[in-house]
Amino acid sequence: MGVGLAALTKLAGTRTLDRVGLRGPVENLVSAATRNGFRAAGAAGRTFKAAQRLGGPARPAPAPDTGLFDLAPGEEQQMIVDTVGEFAAEQLRPAAAEADAKLAPPDGLLSRAAELGVTLVGIPEELGGIGTERSVVTNVLVGEALAHGDMGLAVAVLAPSAVSTALVQWGDEHQQATYLPAFVGDNVPAAALAVQERKALYDPFKPATRARRTPKGYQLDGVKSLVPRAAEAELFIVSADLEGRGPALFIVESSTAGVTIEPEPAMGLRGAATGRLHLDKVSLPGSALLGGGSAETFTELVRLSRLGWAALACGTAKAVLDYVVPYVNERQAFGEPISHRQGVAFQVADIGIELEGMRLVTLRAAARAEQGKPFAREVALARKLATDKGMQIGSAGVQLLGGHGFVKEHPVERWYRDLRAIGVLEGVLLP
Amino acid sequence: MINLEPPKKAGALVNQAYQAAAEVFRPISRKYDRAEHAYPSELDMFAALLDGLNGSGEGGAGASGVRRGDDDGKSNGNRNGGNLSTVLGTIEMCWGDVALLLSMPRQGLGNAAIASVANDEQLERFAGLWAAMAITEPGCGSDSAAITATAELDGDEYVLNGEKIFVTAGQRADAVVVWASLDRSKGRAAIKSFVVEKGTPGFEVVRLEHKLGIRASDTAVLRFENCRVPKENLLGTPEIDTKKGFAGVMQTFDNTRPLVAAMAIGVARAALEETARILAEAGVTVDYDKPANSQHAAAAAYLQLEADYEAAYLLTLESAWMADNRKPNSLHASMAKAKAGRSVVDITLRCVELAGTLGYTEDLLLEKWSRDAKILDIFEGTQQIQQLIVARKLLGKASAELK
Numbered sequence: 001m002g003v004g005l006a007a008l009t010k011l012a013g014t015r016t017l018d019r020v021g022l023r024g025p026v027e028n029l030v031s032a033a034t035r036n037g038f039r040a041a042g043a044a045g046r047t048f049k050a051a052q053r054l055g056g057p058a059r060p061a062p063a064p065d066t067g068l069f070d071l072a073p074g075e076e077q078q079m080i081v082d083t084v085g086e087f088a089a090e091q092l093r094p095a096a097a098e099a100d101a102k103l104a105p106p107d108g109l110l111s112r113a114a115e116l117g118v119t120l121v122g123i124p125e126e127l128g129g130i131g132t133e134r135s136v137v138t139n140v141l142v143g144e145a146l147a148h149g150d151m152g153l154a155v156a157v158l159a160p161s162a163v164s165t166a167l168v169q170w171g172d173e174h175q176q177a178t179y180l181p182a183f184v185g186d187n188v189p190a191a192a193l194a195v196q197e198r199k200a201l202y203d204p205f206k207p208a209t210r211a212r213r214t215p216k217g218y219q220l221d222g223v224k225s226l227v228p229r230a231a232e233a234e235l236f237i238v239s240a241d242l243e244g245r246g247p248a249l250f251i252v253e254s255s256t257a258g259v260t261i262e263p264e265p266a267m268g269l270r271g272a273a274t275g276r277l278h279l280d281k282v283s284l285p286g287s288a289l290l291g292g293g294s295a296e297t298f299t300e301l302v303r304l305s306r307l308g309w310a311a312l313a314c315g316t317a318k319a320v321l322d323y324v325v326p327y328v329n330e331r332q333a334f335g336e337p338i339s340h341r342q343g344v345a346f347q348v349a350d351i352g353i354e355l356e357g358m359r360l361v362t363l364r365a366a367a368r369a370e371q372g373k374p375f376a377r378e379v380a381l382a383r384k385l386a387t388d389k390g391m392q393i394g395s396a397g398v399q400l401l402g403g404h405g406f407v408k409e410h411p412v413e414r415w416y417r418d419l420r421a422i423g424v425l426e427g428v429l430l431p
Numbered sequence: 432m433i434n435l436e437p438p439k440k441a442g443a444l445v446n447q448a449y450q451a452a453a454e455v456f457r458p459i460s461r462k463y464d465r466a467e468h469a470y471p472s473e474l475d476m477f478a479a480l481l482d483g484l485n486g487s488g489e490g491g492a493g494a495s496g497v498r499r500g501d502d503d504g505k506s507n508g509n510r511n512g513g514n515l516s517t518v519l520g521t522i523e524m525c526w527g528d529v530a531l532l533l534s535m536p537r538q539g540l541g542n543a544a545i546a547s548v549a550n551d552e553q554l555e556r557f558a559g560l561w562a563a564m565a566i567t568e569p570g571c572g573s574d575s576a577a578i579t580a581t582a583e584l585d586g587d588e589y590v591l592n593g594e595k596i597f598v599t600a601g602q603r604a605d606a607v608v609v610w611a612s613l614d615r616s617k618g619r620a621a622i623k624s625f626v627v628e629k630g631t632p633g634f635e636v637v638r639l640e641h642k643l644g645i646r647a648s649d650t651a652v653l654r655f656e657n658c659r660v661p662k663e664n665l666l667g668t669p670e671i672d673t674k675k676g677f678a679g680v681m682q683t684f685d686n687t688r689p690l691v692a693a694m695a696i697g698v699a700r701a702a703l704e705e706t707a708r709i710l711a712e713a714g715v716t717v718d719y720d721k722p723a724n725s726q727h728a729a730a731a732a733y734l735q736l737e738a739d740y741e742a743a744y745l746l747t748l749e750s751a752w753m754a755d756n757r758k759p760n761s762l763h764a765s766m767a768k769a770k771a772g773r774s775v776v777d778i779t780l781r782c783v784e785l786a787g788t789l790g791y792t793e794d795l796l797l798e799k800w801s802r803d804a805k806i807l808d809i810f811e812g813t814q815q816i817q818q819l820i821v822a823r824k825l826l827g828k829a830s831a832e833l834k
Binding site: 063064065066067068069070071072073074077137201202203204205299302303321325328329337339340342345346348349350352353354356357358360361363364366367368371376377378379380381382384385388 | 432433434435436437438439440509511515719720721722723724725734735737738739741742743745746748749752763766769770815817818819821822823825826827828832833834
């Protein structure tokens with residue numbers, strides 16, 4: 001560090017920088033480096049307190065099984081998806097480039113998203129939401145529609161729903177009464193599901209974050225990576241290994257002592273304001289353990305999260321397709337639109353084919369999940385396709401625009417960066 | 432309500448088809464791969480049974496064809512009909528053996544063409560006929576508009592002249608649906624299909640091909656020399672509508688492509704199941720929860736293959752479901768065919784690689800499936816033709832623009 005500083009000082013003192021007009025960019029670099037190193041306490045946050053007493057936890061019933069193959073969304077479902085689609089086109093897409101540059105969603109966007117009721121769909125009526133039954137398919141369609149606008153902002157919008165869905169699915173009556181009212185109110189708290197860690201070949205079933213039993217409850221130690229809206233989040237659900245017996249989930253309020261946040265910008269998803277969550281001797285009450293620490297709960301959470309990422313991949317891949325079609329039809333080369341060449345046209349065809357395939361596999365997994373059927377296989381296949389074909393589509397999107405795809409005048413380079421998140425990230429979403 | 436499970440009511444049919452594939456096809460699969468051109472006589476009795484299945488109206492397996500508007504059409508709700516169950520049955524049968532399904536009496540692609548475009552009188556007249564399909568010529572394959580075979584009206588008969596190659600079941604079938612031009616100066620709009628029955632003077636089977644795979648199925652070269660057929664054997668309308676162009680005969684493809692995709696799904700599933708068994712014996716099993724990159728390389732490869740299989744499977748069901756619900760399905764039929772065709776080749780070849788000598792030798796059927804697979808990415812429109820169709824639809828281009 002000392003040597004670095006010395007070099008920096010020397011650099012700052014030279015007049016060469018001004019002469020070649022490089023001072024601005026270099027200063028920006030330095031400021032980003034500082035920002036990366038800055039660690040702050042978790043958001044101050046509100047006090048979560050159980051306002052009412054529930055007789056027992058409220059859980060949505062599984063969706064019915066009609067016994068028929070059907071690809072048509074229900075009327076109400078279609079209405080929700082259309083509304084969210086409009087929101088994504090009007091609010092997310094235009095704001096995406098700036099959010100990407102500024103590493104933060106634009107002011108007011110998230111409260112407008114909350115007003116849209118994205119979170120409410122997954123919360124049962126008796127807890128103040130609008131859900132009547134498990135709605136994984138609807139949530140997948142919503143995620144897809146949002147990611148068609150922008151994947152980073154979609155993650156920012158959906159992050160609190162992951163926490164509320166986890167509470168609805170696995171919270172006991174006390175946990176539901178304490179935390180869920182805030183998610184159906186006017187001021188939905190920023191919240192995040194933190195599963196990811198900094199490790200090559202990371203396996204969510206083997207977290208390095210440790211939870212130790214204490215006389216009062218638990219103590220958590222570890223670092224979680226790429227947590228959306230980490231700095232402003234008031235509530236986290238964190239995975240940690242419970243005394244060597246495997247992963248369990250804990251509710252962590254941001255104001256708890258030992259919680260610190262550090263910005264952690266990445267290649268993409270920059271609009272989601274990703275950060276690193278440090279847990280240093282964080283002491284939690286016994287009531288912080290979610291779902292009784294059961295292995296089934298955790299496994300289902302990992303599967304659902306992967307489904308969520310597959311849904312986002314479908315939305316962004318569709319954005320790529322919708323963008324390249326008019327481009328290759330308008331772009332002229334050798335006296336005709338480049339789409340008249342098979343080398344170009346076949347790439348577009350393959351985007352269409354692989355996108356439709358991965359979308360159907362994702363929907364099958366979602367439908368099985370909401371009907372309470374086993375869906376481990378289907379979700380694994382959806383994740384595989386979303387990872388491989390999603391990235392292939394992201395890459396083709398840039399390639400088809402050539403040099404124009406490489407510059408920020410077009411969104412395809414951002415989609416390329418965002419689509420690489422699929423297959424890397426675990427947790428975060430919970431459809 | 433979105434649900435992508437095969438319909439419950441198709442369960443019995445799928446189970447029957449599976450039993451037949453396991454008990455009838457699999458035991459003779461290797462035998463007829465070796466005895467190319469020998470007639471699989473075991474199939475005769477079984478064919479009668481299949482006729483019963485298809486006659487039930489629930490659809491069955493094989494090329495019973497895809498026909499719109501032959502059910503009530505009153506319900507506006509979601510329909511799971513004959514197209515979907517035919518596709519499901521075909522998958523099961525081809526899990527048994529794709530070449531034997533292609534050799535099933537009365538299940539030829541010609542039957543699919545008749546079922547798709549014939550009028551009611553023709554449907555009745557040709558019922559029970561085993562019909563092959565003759566499109567390709569020595570000088571034209573994918574470019575079916577370049578067909579040189581001709582059909583000239585002479586009194587109440589058409590006079591057919593030309594040579595056809597790659598005719599599946601061309602020797603064994605009772606009849607052949609032949610594509611020929613009424614007027615070569617009028618281009619593709621003049622191409623019509625004709626039913627030519629065996630024994631018609633001037634119709635000759637020249638020879639049978641020796642092939643890479645699907646050896647149980649005979650592939651014939653046919654010659655027509657002043658072959659006269661009644662004019663009522665022209666399928667569809669005899670008018671040359673240059674505006675409507677190729678639509679009439681090409682419509683057949685919208686209906687047969689999901690079936691060929693289904694064949695590919697069946698073969699791919701057979702290879703995947705066998706490979707899973709072999710890998711398990713070698714101590715490798717796939718864990719759907721553990722990250723693929725942390726598993727055995729063979730397990731990770733398997734996951735990738737299974738993912739492609741699943742996408743192809745669901746695209747195939749989608750295209751059949753669209754036909755059941757009277758939604759235009761040309762785009763989706765081509766998507767399904769493209770994805771299933773390339774996936775089955777990739778999957779079966781990779782399975783041979785994963786199984787090593789167990790896969791490569793003739794002891795098991797893996798090597799056979801990987802030979803059978805290749806044709807599925809070629810006939811009823813090659814991979815490249817499917818990509819062309821998909822690209823034209825997505826880009827909104829005519830065939831004159833995107834060639």
